[in-house]
Amino acid sequence: MRFLLTAGIWIVFAGSVALFTSRRDARGPVESYARGPARGIFAVEVTASFAAEPDPFALDTGKEKAAGLVVRVNGVEAIRAATVRPGEALRAEPVKAVLVGKNELFIEAYPPQDQLNRSHAIRVRVLRDGEPVAEKTFWSEPGTPVAVAFALEVPAAGEPAKDEHDDH
Amino acid sequence: MRAIALLLTLLPFLPAFADEPRKRVIVCSTTQIADFTRQIVGDRCVVKCILAPGADPHTYMPTPGDAEIAATADLCLENGLHLEGKNWMATLAKDRGKPIGTCTEGLAPLELEAGGQKIHDPHAWFSPANAAKYVNNIVAALSKLDPAGIGEFEARAKLYLQQLRTLDAWIKEQFNAILPEKRILVTSHDAFNYFCRDYGFKSAAPVGWSTGNEVGAGMTPERRKAVVDSIRSFGVKAVFVETSVNPKMVEELASEAGVAVGGQLYSDSMGGPGTAGETYIGMMRENVLTIVRALK
Numbered sequence: 001m002r003f004l005l006t007a008g009i010w011i012v013f014a015g016s017v018a019l020f021t022s023r024r025d026a027r028g029p030v031e032s033y034a035r036g037p038a039r040g041i042f043a044v045e046v047t048a049s050f051a052a053e054p055d056p057f058a059l060d061t062g063k064e065k066a067a068g069l070v071v072r073v074n075g076v077e078a079i080r081a082a083t084v085r086p087g088e089a090l091r092a093e094p095v096k097a098v099l100v101g102k103n104e105l106f107i108e109a110y111p112p113q114d115q116l117n118r119s120h121a122i123r124v125r126v127l128r129d130g131e132p133v134a135e136k137t138f139w140s141e142p143g144t145p146v147a148v149a150f151a152l153e154v155p156a157a158g159e160p161a162k163d164e165h166d167d168h
Numbered sequence: 169m170r171a172i173a174l175l176l177t178l179l180p181f182l183p184a185f186a187d188e189p190r191k192r193v194i195v196c197s198t199t200q201i202a203d204f205t206r207q208i209v210g211d212r213c214v215v216k217c218i219l220a221p222g223a224d225p226h227t228y229m230p231t232p233g234d235a236e237i238a239a240t241a242d243l244c245l246e247n248g249l250h251l252e253g254k255n256w257m258a259t260l261a262k263d264r265g266k267p268i269g270t271c272t273e274g275l276a277p278l279e280l281e282a283g284g285q286k287i288h289d290p291h292a293w294f295s296p297a298n299a300a301k302y303v304n305n306i307v308a309a310l311s312k313l314d315p316a317g318i319g320e321f322e323a324r325a326k327l328y329l330q331q332l333r334t335l336d337a338w339i340k341e342q343f344n345a346i347l348p349e350k351r352i353l354v355t356s357h358d359a360f361n362y363f364c365r366d367y368g369f370k371s372a373a374p375v376g377w378s379t380g381n382e383v384g385a386g387m388t389p390e391r392r393k394a395v396v397d398s399i400r401s402f403g404v405k406a407v408f409v410e411t412s413v414n415p416k417m418v419e420e421l422a423s424e425a426g427v428a429v430g431g432q433l434y435s436d437s438m439g440g441p442g443t444a445g446e447t448y449i450g451m452m453r454e455n456v457l458t459i460v461r462a463l464k
Contacts, residue, residue, distance in 0.1 A: 117340060143338060145333070
């Protein structure tokens, strides 16, 4: 009787611990919320003060061509150029990835490796129906390529867009 | 009864052990390749290296212990271009039926003229841009082996490639302090050609591309005399010994030419644990600082 009681207590204990450990990391379904595309036709324009060229230190996965300049809007590629001349404006229009609310533009550009030891500038403009809604100039740190994240708040309709940025 | 009680006590912990997947084992020939691989796999795989820090890949003879290490491999990685004397890494992998990846694949090698033959210089990692190619080749080999880990491998590789780019820019800035005519690098063996090409140096070494006995390898009296003459005629301030080569020859050469030994450079092998040269970036950084200190 005493043995059965001990065994019973252990089975309950062991079962509880096993149940706890198996459920511990389980996550409930995440509520998703959808944001609609922003109204209007958006364009992104970038102008570099330097000649951008394919990065010799790029990760080559064979999936995409090496680029000197890449712009992504909310993770969707808007511009990819192998080479860019200094002062040349590259424009993507329409940019359909812009959503109502907070958006993030990521700009990555590679100056020639022998010019990497000084700062380089890149200007970014976002236009809505041909009108500029945000404009910023970013500078790289000497020794690093240009890599900036540019946050853009797009209201549902009518109100002006707000920008803020985060340099890397 | 005690055994049953013990079993019941351990029961809740059994699933945790059962869930632990076996980590894949990557066996690398050189310390540089092992470091690149560690930067890419993190803790997802186990990385083992055949060569110990300071060992010479040209003359290395694999031991029965190395064969046992190769037997545990899911993937072997070698430098290629005959850095591993008599292709010892490829032989180890083949004997155990293991797949092998060559890190210098697709890279444009420097051609050296030796004994009337053209030799491909195997010391390609001395160019950080080439090191980036090693990293890409390793990512490709790992992605075939472990497709579920591709995202992780690529994310880590991207960060490491940025570090290599920064290293390259930093080296150029450091060498800016040495006048172009003073950029002559005299080392034990002819291992620094890629480095010299990238950073505007001329190289000279009494021993050829390998310390072994391959074509164009080893030391000849003519080669030694040419190095001494170069040191004198170009007014070289210092010569350098290498961590993986006996320093005696360079010390004698320095004494004969009347120049100082500028320090020790990491060459075919990186430093041991706890040293500044235990990583590729650390090894390159220390080499550059040693060269700048001696030649400036």
